[in-house]
Amino acid sequence: MSDNLKWTLLSSQYVHKGPWATLRADKCQMPDGRIVPEYFVLEYPNWVNAVAVTQEGKILMVRQYRHAANIVSLEIPGGVIDGDEKPEDAMRRELLEETGYRFDSMEPLCTIYANPSTANNKTFCYLATGGVKVQEQELDDHEELIIEEYTIDEVKQLLADNKIAQALHCTSLFYALGKMGK
Structure with missing residues (x-):
């Protein structure tokens, strides 16, 4: 994978924390400088x-x-x-x-x-x-x-x-x- 496709994580905030699923909102910067203000990520156990x-x-x-x-x-x-x-x-x-x-x-x-x-x-x-x-x-x-x-x-x-x-x-x-x- 080319590094120029990766986003930079600027900050994270948890919206919900539960025993089986957690939801967080990440603020990210794309390689071209654009900001993604809220990218929602579900955290599950492996x-x-x-x-x-x-x-x-x-x-x-x-x-x-x-x-x-x-x-x-x-x-x-x-x-x-x-x-x-x-x-x-x-x-x-x-x-x-x-x-x-x-x-x-x-x-x-x-x-x-x-x-x-x-x-x-x-x-x-x-x-x-x-x-x-x-x-x-x-x-x-x-x-x-x-x-x-x-x-x-x-x-x-x-x-x-x-x-x-x-x-x-x-x-x-x-x-x-x-x-x-x-």
Whole structure:
């Protein structure tokens, strides 16, 4: 990226601070000197997600309600990185909590941004393989997840039929399928 495209941050002011999302207004100067008086930025914690493959070769997915979009969404497991937790550790924790599975291997797939024009967080995506069920789910207070297993061909068809609405999860699935040569 060329440095001459970068804006200079002149000041920041917080509009709202919450546990899951924070809104700030930045005053910036563009390279040509123009001033952007209020550029709103959503601050979210960083996230992790994983394409989780069991020892039997099935991909674990979770079905849950997503209130902001008012949909029941088919997704891959994932969640928020807690504090200074390492992304891989967060992913292993989330997999265990959401699915009850432990995985032999955790391979980074990509690091992506949900919407870099308005949000500052990133998502660390993994391919988890060799999954074995070791416990029951340990869900957060507002989580209700149904675990489902799919073959690789079934996941490919779900993607082709636009049955997976979460864009970050589609991205991870496409990266994982490519890595697996599928």
